[in-house]
Amino acid sequence: MEFRTLSLNGEWQFTPEAHVTLTPEGTRETIEQLPAGGSMAIPTNWQRGGLNNFHGRVRFERTFEFDGLQGDEASVWLVFRAVDYYAQVWLNDVLLGSHEGYFQPFEFDVTEVIQQGVNHLRVAVTDPLEEPDTVWPHQKVMLKGVISHWDCRPGSWDLATGQDMNSGGIWHDVRLEARPQTYVDYVKVTTQLLPDNVPPIFVIAMPIDVTELPRQAMVTFDCELVGAPGTYTLTASVGGAQQTITVTQQYPRQRHSVIVQVANPQLWWTWDTGEPHLETCTVEVTRDGQSLHQKQIRTGLREIRFDKARGEWWLNGVRVFVRGTSVVPTLWLSEYDADMIAADIRLLKDAHVNAVRVCVHINRDEFYTACDEAGLLIWQDFAFQWGYTASHVFTQECVRQVKDMVRLLINHPSVALWCCQNESGVYNHHVLAPMMADAVSREDTSRFIHAVCEFGEHTYPGWYVGHYRDYSAYPATPILSEFGAQALPDVESCKRMAGESFPPDWAALAFHDFQYHQTFHIAGVELGQNWEEFVESSQSYQARLLKFSLELYRRAKYERLGGMFQFMFMDCWESVTWAVVGYNRVPKKGYHVLKQCYQPVLIGIEQQSDKLLVGKSRAWLYFPYTVAPFVVNDRHETLDDCTYQVSISGANTDLHFESEERFTLPADSVVQHAPRLTCNLPADLTPGWYVLRLTLMRNGETLSENTYDLEIVTMP
Numbered sequence: 001m002e003f004r005t006l007s008l009n010g011e012w013q014f015t016p017e018a019h020v021t022l023t024p025e026g027t028r029e030t031i032e033q034l035p036a037g038g039s040m041a042i043p044t045n046w047q048r049g050g051l052n053n054f055h056g057r058v059r060f061e062r063t064f065e066f067d068g069l070q071g072d073e074a075s076v077w078l079v080f081r082a083v084d085y086y087a088q089v090w091l092n093d094v095l096l097g098s099h100e101g102y103f104q105p106f107e108f109d110v111t112e113v114i115q116q117g118v119n120h121l122r123v124a125v126t127d128p129l130e131e132p133d134t135v136w137p138h139q140k141v142m143l144k145g146v147i148s149h150w151d152c153r154p155g156s157w158d159l160a161t162g163q164d165m166n167s168g169g170i171w172h173d174v175r176l177e178a179r180p181q182t183y184v185d186y187v188k189v190t191t192q193l194l195p196d197n198v199p200p201i202f203v204i205a206m207p208i209d210v211t212e213l214p215r216q217a218m219v220t221f222d223c224e225l226v227g228a229p230g231t232y233t234l235t236a237s238v239g240g241a242q243q244t245i246t247v248t249q250q251y252p253r254q255r256h257s258v259i260v261q262v263a264n265p266q267l268w269w270t271w272d273t274g275e276p277h278l279e280t281c282t283v284e285v286t287r288d289g290q291s292l293h294q295k296q297i298r299t300g301l302r303e304i305r306f307d308k309a310r311g312e313w314w315l316n317g318v319r320v321f322v323r324g325t326s327v328v329p330t331l332w333l334s335e336y337d338a339d340m341i342a343a344d345i346r347l348l349k350d351a352h353v354n355a356v357r358v359c360v361h362i363n364r365d366e367f368y369t370a371c372d373e374a375g376l377l378i379w380q381d382f383a384f385q386w387g388y389t390a391s392h393v394f395t396q397e398c399v400r401q402v403k404d405m406v407r408l409l410i411n412h413p414s415v416a417l418w419c420c421q422n423e424s425g426v427y428n429h430h431v432l433a434p435m436m437a438d439a440v441s442r443e444d445t446s447r448f449i450h451a452v453c454e455f456g457e458h459t460y461p462g463w464y465v466g467h468y469r470d471y472s473a474y475p476a477t478p479i480l481s482e483f484g485a486q487a488l489p490d491v492e493s494c495k496r497m498a499g500e501s502f503p504p505d506w507a508a509l510a511f512h513d514f515q516y517h518q519t520f521h522i523a524g525v526e527l528g529q530n531w532e533e534f535v536e537s538s539q540s541y542q543a544r545l546l547k548f549s550l551e552l553y554r555r556a557k558y559e560r561l562g563g564m565f566q567f568m569f570m571d572c573w574e575s576v577t578w579a580v581v582g583y584n585r586v587p588k589k590g591y592h593v594l595k596q597c598y599q600p601v602l603i604g605i606e607q608q609s610d611k612l613l614v615g616k617s618r619a620w621l622y623f624p625y626t627v628a629p630f631v632v633n634d635r636h637e638t639l640d641d642c643t644y645q646v647s648i649s650g651a652n653t654d655l656h657f658e659s660e661e662r663f664t665l666p667a668d669s670v671v672q673h674a675p676r677l678t679c680n681l682p683a684d685l686t687p688g689w690y691v692l693r694l695t696l697m698r699n700g701e702t703l704s705e706n707t708y709d710l711e712i713v714t715m716p
Contacts, residue, residue, distance in 0.1 A: 127168025138387035145383030182227030268300025276375030300413030311478030312562030322563025458482035
């Protein structure tokens with residue numbers, strides 16, 4: 001039973017009122033050289049709505065008609081799904097209140113203010129400049145995470161430009177809701193699973209053995225009931241089961257709990273371990289046999305556990321290896337529509353990704369719903385990164401907003417972990433982090449709470465330090481939440497960023513986040529003679545680094561780590577970042593490597609060198625090349641009767657070899673050395689580059705295919 005709504009999206013008038021700067025002493029406003037106003041289609045971030053690079057306060061207003069309350073409607077609410085960042089709201093010149101934050105919904109009871117007929121709505125939205133060098137970047141006060149401060153946003157860390165093209169505005173829907181006197185508001189659904197051989201009155205420790213899959217679910221509905229004091233009946237239903245209880249309402253808003261026992265539940269799984277089944281959960285409130293309101297929640301029944309000491313993930317009692325990546329799809333969330341979300345989900349699943357880290361921001365609800373439906377686990381960061389002011393007022397705001405995040409996303413089965421901070425400083429780490437983690441625990445005890453995503457969980461050999469072969473030391477384990485290297489996007493994107501001329505305008509490219517020193521002096525990327533060669537060299541380096549590191553970590557499964565999150569998946573604006581997909585969603589070479597290395601069943605070789613020496617002596621007709629592959633099996637089934645093929649092609653040569661010895665891949669395992677295969681290569685092979693291809697077969701079915709570049713070099 002949905003509330004009757006009136007959308008207030010559409011054309012609004014906007015007027016820039018002041019440039020606003022946050023300083024250590026307070027707020028500074030100026031009104032010189034304000035941009036012109038006009039009309040703007042809401043919802044949108046004002047950067048996309050035509051108000052370019054503006055930091056300050058903007059007045060938005062519109063009129064609308066309201067036809068009055070109808071039937072059993074008792075109140076009218078004005079609902080904003082998200083405004084960035086500070087908002088003050090007036091209706092018919094009556095100040096309703098204010099709000100701080102960029103991602104969370106907020107609302108006002110306007111029953112006593114709204115008029116039947118024409119009404120005037122005014123919203124003052126402020127997204128200020130945090131004064132460079134004094135406030136930004138080390139004493140920030142706005143909780144926007146990567147949206148306002150990041151290596152991958154316009155200007156990066158540059159004091160003059162690092163806050164350019166901000167995200168201010170009414171970027172999500174605005175609507176009126178007419179509500180009855182009694183209704184169910186917030187509902188939290190949590191699940192506890194029990195194996196079928198344990199009576200439901202006993203609670204057992206998880207994880208359980210894979211062979212004892214749960215057959216009982218205890219589903220708890222924590223409901224906030226709005227209504228006058230009195231006695232009501234609450235009925236919760238899920239998965240064909242329901243439970244009815246009688247509750248006494250003592251306050252206008254009160255929390256009640258209903259527990260439903262579900263036999264043989266259909267569970268939510270990641271796409272690679274089962275079906276991401278979703279249930280429609282219903283809570284209905286009645287009084288004297290009359291239904292007053294019914295609320296529905298779409299969620300999945302599942303239990304998730306994270307073992308921090310080993311970095312391992314358990315879903316419904318089954319250990320799951322996480323093949324993850326980090327996502328920041330855009331800096332302007334108003335543009336992230338259904339088509340963009342669907343395209344990103346396809347790209348993620350095509351790359352065999354089964355988990356994403358929503359990196360240091362909170363995305364729009366539709367993205368989380370898409371992950372629910374697709375069967376993708378989510379590591380959810382709060383929007384807190386690096387340096388902030390140290391004050392009790394700011395601490396209180398952090399606690400409030402991190403709880404908002406949990407309440408907003410709690411019913412998404414895809415969300416597997418809460419993380420309160422990313423790469424925090426000493427004060428934030430020791431004072432704020434435990435307070436925020438405690439606040440999250442008061443909202444949700446069903447997920448692991450990671451107080452801080454530490455610097456030690458992030459590693460960048462071959463980009464910030466050393467050589468990419470330094471990954472051989474397995475840095476940042478057992479929790480590996482960032483690793484990778486930058487790569488240029490496609491040629492046309494590069495030209496739009498830095499111009500047609502070559503060599504590039506380095507200052508222009510730096511504004512778009514290109515890191516010159518790391519690219520040339522650590523990674524050793526070749527500049528080349530034109531954009532095409534530079535893009536090829538840059539993308540090839542990222543691909544080599546990822547192939548080496550990804551395969552290395554896959555082989556260390558459950559010995560050194562239980563999963564990993566490559567950094568990162570897509571560019572969040574037209575830029576040069578660590579992403580493997582451009583802002584225009586054109587894949588880079590690194591995407592194809594990710595797709596190859598994240599196959600649920602992966603065959604590969606430990607490639608110490610990409611060079612192979614062959615002889616030219618008349619006494620040698622063949623040169624033996626021995627292959628002893630590793631095979632990673634993330635599937636939860638034993639694969640027997642496996643064999644593999646090797647082909648080496650290039651320079652008008654196409655050689656094929658097949659292993660005759662068959663072997664078995666245990667479920668969810670790593671076979672470090674499959675049966676050896678000796679490939680007798682002609683000693684007179686033409687020197688040059690070849691492609692070595694491994695194909696894992698089982699009963700005629702291809703389980704995995706992997707390729708390596710191999711250079712044949714003549715032995716002196």
